[in-house]
Amino acid sequence: MNLKTSPSSSRRYEGCTLTGALSVTTQVEDAVTVVHGPAGCAHHNFSLLHAVMADQGCLRLPSVVSTDLGERDIIFGGEEALERTVRRVVDGGAAAVFVLTTCIAGTIGDDVASVCATDFGVPVVPVPTAGFLGGVFTDGLHAALTALAGAADPVPAETETVTIIGEKNLEFEVEENYREVERLLAALGVDVGLRFVREVRFADLAKIGAGRLNILREPALAPVGEALKKRFGTPYISSFPIGMEGSISFLKEAGSALGMPSDDAVAAEEERQQEMLASFADMRGAAFSPGPMTLHAVEYAPVRRVMEALDLKADTGGAGLALPYSPPVGTAGVRRLLHRWRRQIHA
Template sequence: MNSSRFEGCTLTGALSVLTEVRDAVCIIHGPAGCAHHNFSLLHATLLSNDRLEVPLLLSTRLTENDIIFGGEEALETTIARALSLSPTPASIFVLSTCIVETIGDDTEAVCAKPRGVPVIAVPTAGFLGGVFETGIKGALLAVASLARPETAEPTLSANLVGEKNLEYGVDENAAEIARLLGRLGIGINLRFVRGISTRDLERLGSATVNILREPALQPVGEDLRRRFGTPYVDSFPAGLSGTCRFLEEVGRISGIDASDAVEEERAYQKAMLEGFCDMAGSRVCFQTAHPMLGADPAAEAVCTECARALDLTVAPDGVLVPFPYPAPVGTAGLRRMLHRWRLLVRG
């Protein structure tokens, strides 16, 4: 078995979601090193995206003595410390580390004690097979547990579910989804989870449709459908034809005739492609992002479709063009990708 791992830490995946609940505190139940590593990563990523923010993390700072005799007392102390902060957090998420799961701390029982503020246990130990994406799914489900179906009032709107908060272009992707939904007269209800408050979760069940960032989040989509009855689209749009299918699917779910919106988008795409007609006839060769990971099938399909639309020849001796990862979102994402292609082709 190949034991090489590229999928990332479960804890990091969960924190990429939970730190976007602005009035919450995240407690990392484990050694100080787990908190230090993740704080440094999140802070650096925020700065690289021009977000001058500091993720609010606390650590139980388990010592050798805690690991031998149990860390539940350290967790109690750290929760009390979180509650003493000013302003008082509206919610607290407790994330378990590998060592905590190994020694058998009953994190859920500690978190379940009444304190006047919801304290949610999020299992994020990855040593039993969890990866970065596992952490994202677990965190989304944990945040959803704070929402109450009875507070929802249905509106013609959409939730964006599971945006990749650590990727470049996350806000540009959200803006592209908003542009596409605008063709259907649908607004964004909630970015679940990005830059929201605990109280914003009252709106979680009021959207007409949930739009998942990628198909891997279908378990989250199904959970939200069970809780609120909200249907979902299983991914952001990718590719020329995929973007039009996205409009058709959202329209069908929302009871809207999407034919005019699709025609408008096709005309928009045609005009966009005409801006790159100077590349017609060029020879390109698609290059995988990593020799062991291979190409993302969605990105490969998008690249092949764009090459055909621009009359590019895909050949082994062509200019090396890297596959994007993840696949570009919507027509705006394709435009950004094609700008990079032109720089390479025209040298």
């Protein structure tokens, strides 16, 4: 059974640089991530990743190994410990190895890139993630996506195939959000060729340049989108669709980028949205207590417009409507949000 926690407690993708990178590299199922540093860094992140993966219904353990640096390594250098660990992992049958640096490894100045350049018989990809030297979760995410893309050679574009870039693997409803994007693309007659990076094998990464269009999870990934565009010549859409109007804009933008007509898909989506709003007519005019200050943020404009469409009234005595940490993705995301609100209003 896939028991999910409440969206109100799903702020799980905040954290250090190392965590951001691990949220990417551990999604390559036949690869192993070596965390170069003290055992605690790997243990903490393994526990987090395991809990999130189990919550999402994934029974696979994250493939994370530590170089387990001790005092002697920290004083005299940990490069030998890193080489020993990589060789042990390769002997265990890993298709590839990703080496992530911790604050300790970065501070003592280990030449991780040089160790990774050794011929181990399989690709060994270094990812700089020493947070003490500057960086947060997003920097680790970007570093991992860029490093994994660098491990792939350009290949010819495949007709009508797109690539999803940078899904938030630790967020609530990650699969539901993907399925909504997949549904919208299907309305245009387009398939997803690669989820970069979620539940793939190392050989799949070679398809990173094969899509005709890249779709970023959020605008913060623009540097990754630009890097991929420069290397493979692939245009990109800067974000998953947010809210109902975001779904319409997404269909138009994707259709335009792919040179495909989108009028029929847009008309069908607009009809779908009107039917959805009509199904929540029992909520119309209900009172609610204003939620967190994020409701007034620019990114929550689509949520406010849904409230306006159902004539929800702000009243301190009304129901407390919880806002998701990230705005709802597409029409389906709005539907799920309204279902939760309906339960709160009628509680």
